[in-house]
Amino acid sequence: MLRNLSDNLCVSKFEGMDYDQWACYEPITTEYQSKRQAWKRITGLMSADSMHIFLAKNYPAGHACNQFRAMIN
Numbered sequence: 001m002l003r004n005l006s007d008n009l010c011v012s013k014f015e016g017m018d019y020d021q022w023a024c025y026e027p028i029t030t031e032y033q034s035k036r037q038a039w040k041r042i043t044g045l046m047s048a049d050s051m052h053i054f055l056a057k058n059y060p061a062g063h064a065c066n067q068f069r070a071m072i073n
Helices: 048-058 064-072
Strands: 004-007 009-014 020-027 040-041
Touching: 004 064, 009 064, 020 048, 048 064
Parallel strands: none
Antiparallel strands: 004 009, 009 020, 020 040
């Protein structure tokens, strides 16, 4: 399930027996208007700490890393 961090950024959680990993997504822009937003994955699977670092480095102005940290706590 995708969890919105902003209008242009989502994450999803992949759970395993001994781990939780996360992937990040951006919207796919299409020529036609669809009722449902399509998303493309922009990262591979990452630990929560790695995802926080990725968000802080690539999306500092949007406060995405703070929203992510609040989501996982």
